[in-house]
Amino acid sequence: MQDELSTAKTQFKMCICLRNCTILELLFSTGIRIGELTSINIEDINMEERTLLIFGKGRKERLLYLSNNDVLNKLIKWIQMREFFEPTTKALFVNKYGNRLSIYSVENIFYKYRDLSKINKTSTPHFLRHTFATLLLDNGADLRAVQEILGHSNISTTQIYTEVSTERKKEVLIKFNPRNSFQL
Template identity: 35%
Template sequence: MISLFLQYLQYEKNYSSHTVLSYRTDLYQFCDFLRTDPSEFNPTLVSQSTIQQWILSFMERGVSPRSISRKISSLKSFWRFLMKRGLVDKNPALKLVLPKTNKPLPAFYKQQEMDNVLSENNRTGGFEAVRNRMIIDLFYETGMRVSELVSLTDSSVDFDARQLRVIGKRNKERIIPLGETICQDLRVYKEIRNRVTDIKCDALFVRKNGMKMYSKAIYNIVHNEMAQFSTLKKQSPHVLRHTFATILLNNGADINAVKDLLGHSSLAATQVYTHVSFSELNKIYKQAHPRAIKKGGQI
């Protein structure tokens, strides 16, 4: 039944291979706890008490609430699937409560850091240098995910309309507007790419040998480039995505518009950035507003 559920996630829900693997890992761990082979797992024999004992074993080992919450969610989704398909008549995961997690606010790059990394002084160099800056610029100006950037092809860019067609999670398509400057930079990048590489695929971003780039290479590029200009502990494409959203909201963009640009399916996922924006505004207020400063110069 587990394999049936995983096929459902992959082919009907169009979940990414990474997400499907996470579900598989959680369910296989549960089978290990039950000392049962996943192929012989019988969900009708599982009780709520058994699941609670499994969860307790993680708590005793000091596993984070976030990780435990994900494992509970995996079991809930699995039994919901079984109930809908009529494969079981009881759901032992129904009343399980997700542990509260203190979600950290998303980190983002400062405007000056982005100005420095994308300045004209850093736009010199060979093909790889130009490509790497182009990748960072595109993340910063579109807020797209790594998987979305990797799947871009030459036809994804409409230079006349200044638009980028992105295929997001669950194969949902969205259109992101592009500025004139980044369109010009993309044209320059493509000219250099076509001149110095023997292109062997239709991907927009390629390696020097003309082959398609994958997520790990993109992560490494962003990490290495941004580490030169930022003091954040984590340097990643997702931090650039956070930066994109935070800058838009700080400059008065409508949250629903930001939601659509990010490709979020619900507003709740976007609202975390409003907390970041408020934190920044609160900091500025305390530093600059005379009524926020107590006597003696204290805030």
């Protein structure tokens, strides 16, 4: 009896850990809002196409491609383990009672791992979206494509990230441009 209880606790912890890791991976690798994440249903995922159907602000739909194999594999494993919680909903992410996770639950998950990793105490889940967009632009992504990926209806909202990107480029050029060390 004790062994069965211990096994169940271990499996429960593994399921929670996988769920939480998958949540953080999806937030970072797709730039979706936490409200968009909590509204994803199982049928919104197409594994063959590697896509997620996201319902953004105003229920505006957009399709996102899961480009990273590790993220896709975690998602597949989570969907398999999700049954451990005996879901009462079609929600992708459920709590220990099988109900849809709330935005507040996702925030608490983020804060738990933020504190464990000892990163900036002022970080919020939205920082993952911000970092995602900034890194896309830093790596050469087109502003219009980033707008579509983030689900911004107005390009001026997306342009906020170019200012950060421009600032980062300035820092890099000041620090690493070889011309800065030449005296003529």
